[in-house]
Amino acid sequence: MPWVLLRSRSVSLFTRVRLPGRHASRSAKPGPPREPPKPPAPTAPSWRPWLLPLAALIVILILVARAQPSRSTTFPYSEFVGKVAAGVVKTVDIDDKGGVSGTLKDGTRFSTRIPAALDTSPLDQQLRDKKVEITASQSSGGDGLRTLLVLLLPLLFIVMLFWWSGRKAAQTLTSGVGGIGRSRAKIIEAERPGTRFEDVAGYEGVKQEISEIVDFLRRPERYAVAGAKGPRGVIMVGPPGTGKTLIARAVAGEAEVPFLSVTGSAFVEMFVGVGASRVRDLFGEARRRAPSIIFIDEIDAVGSRRGIRLGGNDEREQTLNQLLAEMDGFDQSSGIVVLAATNRPEALDPALLRPGRFDRHVTVPLPNQAERAAILAVHARGKTLAADVDWHVVARATPGFSGADLANLVNEAAINAVRADRAIIDAHDLATARDRVLLGRRESSNALLPEERHAVAVHESGHALVAALCEHADPVAKVTILPSGPALGATEQLPEAERHLYTEGYLTDLLAVRLGGRAAELVVFGEGSTGAADDLAGATQIADRMVAEFGLSQVLGPVGYASRTPHYLGRENGEEAVGRSYSEHTQRIVDEEIARLVAQAEKRAIALLQRHRAALDTLAELLVARETVDGSVVLDVLKRQCTVRGTAAPAPRTNP
Template sequence: MKRETGGQLLDRGTTRPGPPQAPPPRPPRWRVWLLLAGVLVAMALFFVPNPAAHHPESLTYSQLKTDIGAGQVASVALGQDGSVSGKLTNGTTFTSSYPVGLQDPQFTQLLDQHDVQVSTKPSGTPVWSLVLSFLPLLLIVALFLWTGRTARRQIGGLMGIGRSRGRLFDRERPSTTFADVAGYEGAKREVSEVVDFLKHPDRYRRAGAVGPKGVLMVGPPGTGKTLLARAVAGEASVPFISVTGSSFVEMFVGVGAARVRDLFEEARRQAPSIVFIDEIDALGQRRGGQLFANDERDQTLNQMLAEMDGFDPAGGVVVIAATNRPEVLDPALLRPGRFDRQVAIPLPAQREREAILVAHSRGKPLASGVDLNVVARGTPGFSGADLANLVNEAAIFAVRAGRDVIEALDFAEARDRILLGRRDGTNALLPEEKRAVAVHEAGHALVAALSPHADPVAKVTILPAGQALGVTEQLPVDERHLYSEGYLKDSLAVRMGGRAAERVVFGQVSSGAANDLAGATELATRMVREFGMSAALGPVGFTSGGPSYLGGLDTVRPYAEATQRVIDEEVGRLLREADERAVATLTDRRATLDRLTRVLLDRETIDGTDVDEAIRQT
């Protein structure tokens, strides 16, 4: 399959005008107080004297001449304005002045006679002294500008929280097409009208028809809903805006609604375009169904409903959404005019699984003995993502074995790795435990092979893998869509076969049948409560309250205690009948059971033909 290219953020450049921006917020009041404090500090630095500073001694002109004559002056600096400053021999600085207009020659002679160092003061104030005097004020102004810019960034971040998290993939249009989606021919036909509407809107307009506004794709996880949505955009050659439902809802009320508005404004600017909302159940859950109100979620959903209602039918914007939980969506979201049609994307059937395996195996070296039809038959219930993982795991097993070609054994090992877990060779069983596991699995296999409606046995192994000490695999010949009462009762007997074999051979049961009992109890409960296969309860059905595609526990019991008592009694009756049937079958075929147990202990893994051979020889 073609590799998906990465996405880029929505472009908000100058090529297209954006929506009118809100006026900038007023500056906070603390900025005014900060400026006032800075001015006060600057004034204090300029005009308030520093008591710690050392002030020079002030001398009169006569006293200055006397000190020079006494040899107490070390140096003087003369200014053109008559100012004099200098230092005495004891280190004290002084200031004085002399009459500029008198031209006193004795003053300069006196300086020469007593070897006083004479210098002249530069005219004006030095630049560096001005800079130093203004340095405190400059620092305060710089601090004020920095805090203001930081505050603007924070406010801008809060203002930008309402922008959509949608990502516009492939501005040159997605390259994925229906040819890249293996299988699902029915779903492709369902969404092909969306492609035709985006390509030829005039045809629909001339006929007075309105194209679909929204398509909701529902199905289990990993079935390729996102890939199919991208294929629709690729077939129509329009921009594809992808966003997840959880990216709308935040802790701030109103943020989600703003993001919805921004998303649809971008979609209208890119029209014709496709908006894909993945996991829409995070956004569109039924209102009023929660114990506590969620104003943010409700406002976001209301904005979503308003945006889809306000679509121009000829605008060329189609919303495609995907979810695993359609039963929790708000009815207003599912009505015609919003999501006009629902497309089910179920788990792939056998033919579709083979096509998906072919697509994922393309470019990988497969051995000549690999039959992908056999692999597809052995993977019922696998989604497209599971099959992709299966092919990758098979390639890993081939590399681990030092081969460059993937063989059929690698697919079998990969399937067991996915279903059962990693096989740990260090988890060795005790001899008596190994025999108990062999008896248990032989009982499953023998009851399955002798039941007329059960699926054929494909493989039996007593090698521990994951949490399972042994496994008996059954594979249907054809893909089933309906299950008869005879098939379900045979399935109960097969599940009870391992426990029954332990009781026939050892006279007691073990804890190894815990999973078998749990699965049999669940199946019997559905037979009684949902399928109406109980004469005591009658033709009634109580479906479970769990999600359709994700499973889950029952949260509401729509019947009384007396009905629950009848259900419990009927479930117990079905399980006892299945157990008695398995015990009777294995007792009659005790020799076959022992023979099959010996074959398992000897070879550890056998297939369905070995089971049939053991039945024929006894």
């Protein structure tokens, strides 16, 4: 049987069973939004007041360096001629205005001017005779301006450098390092998604609770007249794939207010303080756009329980603390509602779930049979279906499937139709897709030996016959020995209706069916095999819960203990994993009762198969020949045996 559904009033268990060997189975009156408070101006860096004194010091140093006295003099032209004749002139530079400058051989710089009416030819000859280096240049006005520019350029460069540094520092203070502190929320305001509430099949109660948020933001005066206060936050919890994010997209499509969508992991960063900065920025943006809705998907990534940590700085806890402050700190009349989704509600911090933050908790469970049929019809839009497709039949054959599973089922059926060069999806495509989702791909290369095929047929026949002979067991739908994934064969059982309460008789029959394959091997071959490994593990788990949780042990009595599986949040919060809450003596009793229940189930299965040995052999031969048979064939085999023996045939309890 590929499905096992165990649910009590406060404890529920829904597991998809696969048999790898051979069997698979919050108080202010709402009103118009107020002007959001302006954020405080960023504080100037402590080093900024030192910029101007530092720049002034640099300019003074440059001026002092240039004003250092040098060995330079000015003398008349006649004296210059005399020095040339004396041979003490080393270099001369003559410009086009008659200005002369140069250096003496002792390194002294000089300057003079040649009279305008004087012939300079003798001077030129004399300079050449004394081997003086002569250069000619053009005179230029504005030397003072050029010198001033040369002095001011370094200062201007330094001032611009410090101005740019101060601007970048201000940006860092307001938006984090390179904008890393800005929120990464996707803002949906003008162009909204096409998803509406009618696109979400089923979940009428969930949609009603969520739609009240949209109505409160649209028409707050309705609630103000009655004195009602709108919720501050709504959190959707449920198993993965049940459509929590799809409902959020429908809210974004239906709401006429800005919708800010962000994932919980977007707040997590390696830099300390960045997550808290992003939370502040997100709520600041929501206030500026109020009324608005903030949607945080997978909020457990940032809202997990805070633990005791010695030393260090936990960035995640800082982010959570900021989120708690923002959700409890904003004014209720601001028109901001926080919508969140998670499939791990037990991982969230209790402070986040209290009224005043998340006032409303909405559970999005796995869909029931009617909801599954509606979800399948939604996912089949745009596809061509054959006349034999009945969504109610498919919904009955898919207990425990989530919305995502059903979408995958329809897609796999479409792929199977394309593989057969068809554009129309028929019932066989859906059945094949269901088998693939439950059991895996058919392994054509995993050929069994003849004796293995017979052993698998005997094993699956044992499951099917025990299920047909037990009063409370679910009817048999199909038996196959075709390998699929890790399973070498499968016996599928489908419940006649959605079950919400399971009796001791049903669980006892479930144990017998689980051990029917091993019992058939013992009856036919006299020994068991490894093909019953998954059957034994599943039966032991069921017996464990019957004894320790459901109080169905005659020896231990009506006592229920919590699940003995270690809680996955233990070591995550720096704590030890949760252990058992009872003594070693009680543990020994539990172990003995588990062994007793499993052994009794095996004996019962063996006794049933021994009384119907002929039916067991016949069904095994049919499986070897046909590989797959329906549940009706199992009943036919039992009826023929009972006719031969003159006993009452079992009631017809197979699926149509």
